[in-house]
Amino acid sequence: MISNSSEPSMQRTEQIKNVFRGMILLGKGRAEGINLFINSSESLLNALAPWIAFSFVTNILIPLSSYNVQTSKTLLLNLGFFLVNLCDVIVSIVIVQWYANFWQKGNVWKRAGTAMLWCSWLPIIDFLFFVMLATILFLSSLKILTAFMLIIAISCIVYTIWLMWFSIMHGLQIRKKQSVLVVLSIISTKVVMNLLFIMLNYNVMIQYLNMFKQTGMIMH
Template identity: 30%
Template sequence: MTQGRGAPPRPMPGSAGGIFRGMMLLGRGRRDGMSCFGTTPDAVLAALAPRVALWLVGGVLTLAQAPTMLSAAKIVFSLCLVLTPVVLTHQLARLWGREALWPRYMAAALWCDWLVLFVMLAAVGVIAGLMPAGVSMMHSALLLNGVIFAYNLWLTWFVARVGLALGAWRALLVVLAIAAAIMALSGISSVLPPHYAPWQDFLALPSAHGGR
């Protein structure tokens, strides 16, 4: 079936327009968004590049502000956060015979992670407008974090299910495996010197490292 003369052409898979369209579709639970992403290793590298660039900039700024072992541990841990889902999902895809589907899935997953930022901004506006005036900032923050966390879990599950052609339970296993790996890395980081506890940064808790 050909497109009508008045219909604009669809962007090519893997192009900037295609990636944006795919993000918007998958973010709304539309399976056809997966076809908007590239299917090659280069597509994965292109999706990974912005994260690595941010990691490099953040690492330089962190060391410039506080050139300590704790800062170095933060930089290493943040790199692990970037690479762990990539490595882990590739191993699961190989285990389940989905290796051919993995490049497109991983490209989609990496790009769709940016949707969480847009959801956070939208949630801030909605919660600020709907919450009663007497509600404390802590309750508002908990509600906001809950909305973002729930959407992030659902999006990770949905993209894995569509991208790797998995059943609901295997897609859930992908989500749990990624979460377990990150928790394990957090535990290792807190035990080994210089004892960086990532959850203190996530929850904005006072750190025992104080003035280091």
């Protein structure tokens, strides 16, 4: 009874270990890491859940707990940020699935989507680590710190794009040029969505920034 009841938890632990191993291997440019991700709907939802939670915390919970003054417009804008970020993640999966079906790779698209979502955390972790390191090393020199921050940001953006390309290429088992097309489709769709959101909410966002200044959250 004990051994049988412990089997699901052991399998779950092993799956989590495989996810981290797969992330590290793909992050280092080793294609065999893709085989550590499970090709299932459950695995895809498990990879999607942290992004939903992260978006909810950063766009809903933190703003609500930080602002002294809230209006219906700012609350709706926070909700809009959350929905846009959520759409950014979901549209990536939809595009991967569409291309997978188009190239007759529909049997492996869930693994590709799972790997892409999990590996997207690596550039964020790297960014936070190097930002903390740069702050410690160059705190006394603002110019050097600013320059280093810019280098870190650009490097992480490039790494994010490369990692997306690499995980999609090996996840869908497609050629390099095909993976480039998928990545360009994802990036362009996200850019259009975010630009539309900014254009439709430009005036509210200006009021949003002014509220920050009035409450002292943005230093002059």
